[in-house]
Amino acid sequence: MGILEVKGVNKRFGGLQALGDVNLSVKENTVHAIIGPNGAGKSTLLNCLVGKLIPDTGSVMFDGQSVLGRKPHEINQMGISRVFQTPEIFGDLTVLENVLIPCFAKRDGAFRMHAFETVAHEKEIVDRAMHMLDDVNMADKKDMHASSLSRGDKRRLEMAMCLVQEPKLLLLDEPTAGMARADTNNTIDLLKHIKATRDITMAIIEHDMHVVFSLADRITVLAQGTPLVEDVPEKIKGHPKVQEAYLGQAHG
Amino acid sequence: MEAIILQILNGLDKGSAYALIALGLTLIFGTLGVVNFAHGALFMIGAFCAVIMQRLLGLSFEMVDETKTDFLGNPLKVQVPYVESWFGPELGGAIINWSVPLGIALAIPVMIVLGFVMERGLIKHFYKRPHADQILVTFGLAIVLQEIIKYFFGANPIQTGAPDMLSGSFDFGTMLGFDPNVIIYPLWRLVYFLFALFIIAGVFAFLQFTTFGMVVRAGMADRETVGLLGIDIDRRFTIMFGLAAAVAGLAGVMYTPILAPNYHMGMDFLVLSFVVVVVGGMGSLPGAVAAGFLLGILQSFASMNEIKSIIPGIDQVIIYLVAIVILLTRPRGLMGRKGVMED
Amino acid sequence: MFGLSAKDTRFLLIVVFLTLATPILLQPFPETSSLAQFNAGYPDLMQKFAIFGIFAIGFNILFGLTGYLSFGHAAFLGVGSYTVVWMYKLLGYNVLPGLVLAVIISALFALLIGFISLRRSGIYFSILTLAFAQMSYNLAYSVLTPITNGETGLQVYSNDPQILMGENSPTSPHLFGLVMRDSVQVDVGGWLFTFNIGYYFCAIIAILAFYISLRIFRSPFGMMLRAIKTNQTRMNYTGLNSRPYTLAAFVISGMYAGLAGGLLASMDPLAGAERMQWTASGEVVLMTILGGAGTLMGPVLGAGFIKYCENIFSKINDGVLHGWFAFMPDGLEDFVIALIHPFVGKGWHLTLGILFMLVVIFLPGGLVEGGQRLARLFRRKRKAGGPSRKDPEHRPNPEPHVAE
Numbered sequence: 001m002g003i004l005e006v007k008g009v010n011k012r013f014g015g016l017q018a019l020g021d022v023n024l025s026v027k028e029n030t031v032h033a034i035i036g037p038n039g040a041g042k043s044t045l046l047n048c049l050v051g052k053l054i055p056d057t058g059s060v061m062f063d064g065q066s067v068l069g070r071k072p073h074e075i076n077q078m079g080i081s082r083v084f085q086t087p088e089i090f091g092d093l094t095v096l097e098n099v100l101i102p103c104f105a106k107r108d109g110a111f112r113m114h115a116f117e118t119v120a121h122e123k124e125i126v127d128r129a130m131h132m133l134d135d136v137n138m139a140d141k142k143d144m145h146a147s148s149l150s151r152g153d154k155r156r157l158e159m160a161m162c163l164v165q166e167p168k169l170l171l172l173d174e175p176t177a178g179m180a181r182a183d184t185n186n187t188i189d190l191l192k193h194i195k196a197t198r199d200i201t202m203a204i205i206e207h208d209m210h211v212v213f214s215l216a217d218r219i220t221v222l223a224q225g226t227p228l229v230e231d232v233p234e235k236i237k238g239h240p241k242v243q244e245a246y247l248g249q250a251h252g
Numbered sequence: 253m254e255a256i257i258l259q260i261l262n263g264l265d266k267g268s269a270y271a272l273i274a275l276g277l278t279l280i281f282g283t284l285g286v287v288n289f290a291h292g293a294l295f296m297i298g299a300f301c302a303v304i305m306q307r308l309l310g311l312s313f314e315m316v317d318e319t320k321t322d323f324l325g326n327p328l329k330v331q332v333p334y335v336e337s338w339f340g341p342e343l344g345g346a347i348i349n350w351s352v353p354l355g356i357a358l359a360i361p362v363m364i365v366l367g368f369v370m371e372r373g374l375i376k377h378f379y380k381r382p383h384a385d386q387i388l389v390t391f392g393l394a395i396v397l398q399e400i401i402k403y404f405f406g407a408n409p410i411q412t413g414a415p416d417m418l419s420g421s422f423d424f425g426t427m428l429g430f431d432p433n434v435i436i437y438p439l440w441r442l443v444y445f446l447f448a449l450f451i452i453a454g455v456f457a458f459l460q461f462t463t464f465g466m467v468v469r470a471g472m473a474d475r476e477t478v479g480l481l482g483i484d485i486d487r488r489f490t491i492m493f494g495l496a497a498a499v500a501g502l503a504g505v506m507y508t509p510i511l512a513p514n515y516h517m518g519m520d521f522l523v524l525s526f527v528v529v530v531v532g533g534m535g536s537l538p539g540a541v542a543a544g545f546l547l548g549i550l551q552s553f554a555s556m557n558e559i560k561s562i563i564p565g566i567d568q569v570i571i572y573l574v575a576i577v578i579l580l581t582r583p584r585g586l587m588g589r590k591g592v593m594e595d
Numbered sequence: 596m597f598g599l600s601a602k603d604t605r606f607l608l609i610v611v612f613l614t615l616a617t618p619i620l621l622q623p624f625p626e627t628s629s630l631a632q633f634n635a636g637y638p639d640l641m642q643k644f645a646i647f648g649i650f651a652i653g654f655n656i657l658f659g660l661t662g663y664l665s666f667g668h669a670a671f672l673g674v675g676s677y678t679v680v681w682m683y684k685l686l687g688y689n690v691l692p693g694l695v696l697a698v699i700i701s702a703l704f705a706l707l708i709g710f711i712s713l714r715r716s717g718i719y720f721s722i723l724t725l726a727f728a729q730m731s732y733n734l735a736y737s738v739l740t741p742i743t744n745g746e747t748g749l750q751v752y753s754n755d756p757q758i759l760m761g762e763n764s765p766t767s768p769h770l771f772g773l774v775m776r777d778s779v780q781v782d783v784g785g786w787l788f789t790f791n792i793g794y795y796f797c798a799i800i801a802i803l804a805f806y807i808s809l810r811i812f813r814s815p816f817g818m819m820l821r822a823i824k825t826n827q828t829r830m831n832y833t834g835l836n837s838r839p840y841t842l843a844a845f846v847i848s849g850m851y852a853g854l855a856g857g858l859l860a861s862m863d864p865l866a867g868a869e870r871m872q873w874t875a876s877g878e879v880v881l882m883t884i885l886g887g888a889g890t891l892m893g894p895v896l897g898a899g900f901i902k903y904c905e906n907i908f909s910k911i912n913d914g915v916l917h918g919w920f921a922f923m924p925d926g927l928e929d930f931v932i933a934l935i936h937p938f939v940g941k942g943w944h945l946t947l948g949i950l951f952m953l954v955v956i957f958l959p960g961g962l963v964e965g966g967q968r969l970a971r972l973f974r975r976k977r978k979a980g981g982p983s984r985k986d987p988e989h990r991p992n993p994e995p996h997v998a999e
Contacts (some may be wrong), residue, residue, distance in 0.1 A: 569734060
């Protein structure tokens with residue numbers, strides 16, 4: 001029984017079958033990659049997991065509870081954090097404030113009227129945020145405006161914002177999309193570091209095979225909205241169906 | 253039945269004005285992506301074009317009329333408009349009498365130039381700024397424009413009548429086969445309605461049947477793609493702004509016999525026109541026109557005594573009430589497209 | 596002190612000092628000098644500084660922090676005024692019950708309007724708030740005449756119940772016997788200082804209002820509001836529900852507006868529907884932007900600046916201008932006066948509009964940002980190349996919404 005169980009999920013957009021009978025099981029403390037050619041339905045699947053879309057049929061269970069029909073913030077409170085393709089951070093706030101906000105969300109829930117407390121007096125939370133920034137080597141940038149960070153640092157900050165919540169499941173949507181090789185390698189190192197230092201389950205949607213094969217414990221290949229195969233990376237590499245799905249598309 | 257027709261007719265003139273202003277707002281919003289709070293001021297300036305025309309035609313010189321004497325027995329000095337001295341009292345008088353429709357000739361160039369100047373000089377620099385900044389800077393511009401008009405024309409409404417020929421009422425009921433004197437309708441309101449229909453049809457035809465219009469419509473649908481095609485979309489958008497300004501101005505010129513223009517009439521109409529745009533659906537031209545007429549007519553129905561006695565005050569709030577209900581139930585408005593201003 | 600950092604405490608104390616010393620500070624010119632017309636130390640104007648300062652501080656909590664641009668805040672201003680005048684009519688001239696009730700009622704109104712309007716964002720939110728305010732305004736003029744007294748405006752009549760009025764109670768607004776319109780005038784040399792009870796009453800409330808806003812700015816709640824302005828998507832995916840945060844901000848700013856409206860009626864026992872008109876809503880937007888949205892002091896400065904200019908500029912007429920430019924040759928004098936004439940006196944709104952446009956175009960951060968730029972320039976000149984880290988206005992957010 002995995003921490004995330006997707007059963008028989010279908011999603012249609014008008015005449016287009018975006019997802020057809022998707023079954024997926026993500027085991028605790030593993031890195032599970034979902035790969036597939038463009039238009040395979042990876043993003044649709046991800047959006048069904050975080051509450052942005054509601055599947056037509058099927059169930060999505062996280063930690064024994066259904067996520068369907070819940071709003072994104074409720075799903076986050078259940079323990080799912082998400083990293084976006086282009087980093088979503090609070091650009092006008094400082095780096096430290098960016099990390100403080102998820103700390104408050106974790107402690108106080110979706111809403112609390114803490115209008116008469118002072119951020120600077122919340123020692124425990126500030127310490128935790130600083131510790132997190134140390135962990136991703138950004139402590140020296142804590143007073144910078146998040147919008148003035150480099151792209152690599154923005155990605156790093158977004159990861160820190162997700163990790164500081166100690167999520168049970170971290171969803172990553174093409175975390176290296178549009179990155180230069182060096183930045184991609186940095187991100188891989190960061191993810192490896194995260195994987196090595198804490199108990200965390202990750203589901204990665206990714207295009208870049210290099211990223212997938214350096215990190216994943218299990219891989220699901222999605223094609224035309226349906227899972228093709230699911231196996232360990234070594235087996236996926238030489239799998240004929242996978243080559244057909246990828247190469248067939250690449251050459252066709 | 254007669255009462256219903258009468259109310260529909262009564263709603264048409266206001267509805268026409270709303271539709272014309274909303275049409276321009278939507279053109280500007282759809283093409284340039286700018287929320288123009290100064291659009292009401294353009295309507296107002298259009299109305300003052302009629303006032304200016306009236307004053308220009310009324311320019312007179314003093315002449316001694318030998319045939320008459322004043323009460324002291326001296327020859328009477330009379331003011332004779334130049335127009336009358338040039339064309340004779342008959343034709344000249346008629347020209348002065350028709351100053352409102354003639355105001356159109358003044359309004360078109362004035363509004364187009366004003367539109368160009370506004371777009372090139374100010375709005376252009378706000379394409380990439382947040383919508384709040386666009387609202388604020390055009391709001392400031394609206395204040396400036398109306399204060400300038402106030403400086404030159406004063407704060408009081410200025411009466412500008414329709415031509416005598418078109419200023420009476422006619423019995424619309426008998427034309428439809430009802431009893432006489434049931435549906436009496438002022439002639440000028442009918443003129444205004446037909447005029448509005450003509451302008452609206454013109455704008456739509458322009459967008460539908462010219463290459464220029466095609467590019468603009470494509471730009472409204474997807475600005476970036478059109479930009480990628482290498483079409484100089486900016487220049488066209490400047491022209492669109494001029495066109496939208498002209499539409500607002502024309503709506504203003506012809507409205508003057510219905511409502512004596514004052515410097516703040518633009519703001520009054522702007523607030524309602526924004527509501528109209530939102531109800532019709534941000535970015536939808538047919539939506540803006542349909543919602544304009546719809547709300548004008550609804551407002552006229554709400555001001556019937558029979559309805560006011562059931563729900564007091566409904567005539568004051570009906571438009572806003574409709575807007576609130578529409579925004580909450582159909583956030584994109586009656587004919588709005590997905591993804592307009594939803595970020 | 597007061598739960599603030601040392602820096603904020605110093606800042607607050609400066610504000611307190613400036614507020615209390617206003618009657619002296621705004622009277623820099625002797626009565627007999629020709630510049631006396633630029634003095635602003637008279638009660639009526641100083642009360643307006645404090646009251647519209649409160650209004651703008653509250654508006655800033657909504658617009659400055661969350662970025663939601665409300666075009667209908669004047670509705671709460673009107674509600675506050677009507678409530679206070681009604682309390683005069685029913686109970687008596689003590690302002691306290693009215694003010695408390697004004698805050699409560701405007702909070703309820705804000706809760707209702709905010710709950711509905713906040714279902715949309717961006718321009719749709721602006722239009723919804725505008726629609727609600729215009730509805731209130733139109734209703735106040737028509738159907739609600741029994742409550743609002745329509746065009747005449749609501750005022751106290753001699754046959755009103757006023758059940759708490761005693762034999763010796765003051766016959767104008769007061770706080771337990773302290774009559775608002777009473778003043779002490781002190782003549783020092785050529786200077787005339789007026790210490791008005793009403794002003795000090797407003798000033799103390801304004802200081803409290805400022806203190807609360809300072810606390811909100813420094814609180815986790817305030818940080819959340821700024822986060823909403825920056826990125827709602829991230830907010831939601833961080834497990835935070837933005838709706839109650841924005842609603843809370845809306846209600847708080849509505850309460851500030853209700854309080855300001857109540858104070859207007861506390862200084863002058865009248866309430867009219869024109870207070871709810873959308874131009875009044877536009878005015879508070881203007882004050883906030885002009886001073887600097889999202890900054891602590893900005894809205895107060897904006898409110899003061901606009902009210903001061905309104906008073907001074909609109910008093911300048913041709914006679915005054917002729918007095919100023921009398922030293923010029925006649926032709927030149929007339930020419931200069933003709934140039935200035937449209938912008939002063941009744942033309943003050945023209946100046947305001949131009950000023951407003953200039954600020955939005957060139958200085959989106961408002962006067963506060965302008966001051967900072969000047970200070971930075973100045974400091975750089977003094978110690979060339981030195982880092983300029985000081986934050987004279989104690990802004991929580993060094994560069995809010997500089998949209999380039």
